[in-house]
Amino acid sequence: MSLVEYLELLQITSDGIGGHATNAVSTMSAYLIAAYFIGAKLNRVQFISVTVVYSVYVTFPIRAAIRGLDRLGTLTAEFQKEHAEIATIYLREPIFSFDFYRILFLLIFLSAWVLSLSFMYFARKTKDSVPDAT
Numbered sequence: 001m002s003l004v005e006y007l008e009l010l011q012i013t014s015d016g017i018g019g020h021a022t023n024a025v026s027t028m029s030a031y032l033i034a035a036y037f038i039g040a041k042l043n044r045v046q047f048i049s050v051t052v053v054y055s056v057y058v059t060f061p062i063r064a065a066i067r068g069l070d071r072l073g074t075l076t077a078e079f080q081k082e083h084a085e086i087a088t089i090y091l092r093e094p095i096f097s098f099d100f101y102r103i104l105f106l107l108i109f110l111s112a113w114v115l116s117l118s119f120m121y122f123a124r125k126t127k128d129s130v131p132d133a134t
Contacts (some may be wrong), residue, residue: 062106
């Protein structure tokens with residue numbers, strides 16, 4: 001593969017990772033906003049339904065971002081093998097391995113997911129203490 005093709009694939013993969021991570025953060029933010037504004041008004045079935053849909057949906061962009069990190073690691077290694085002299089110009093050595101970044105990414109989003117579920121649970125639990133506007 002040519003130098004330009006590698007650089008283009010590296011850039012596309014990096015952009016894809018950012019897009020997937022942004023999608024996951026946006027989904028989590030929407031869930032938190034919903035929990036804040038309507039969490040206390042949800043009955044049990046609605047609470048479980050929203051939580052299940054959210055939990056299933058948010059796994060897709062997180063998995064896609066992690067797969068993108070794997071792809072980026074593979075592309076980087078192949079680029080360094082085929083174009084070793086030029087790779088030093090375009091690529092800095094990562095501080096940690098791509099496995100570390102994948103685990104770190106997963107831990108951050110797993111923690112955010114658990115915290116968002118906890119927030120919705122406690123927002124719903126305060127249902128009796130929130131006055132009804134009607």
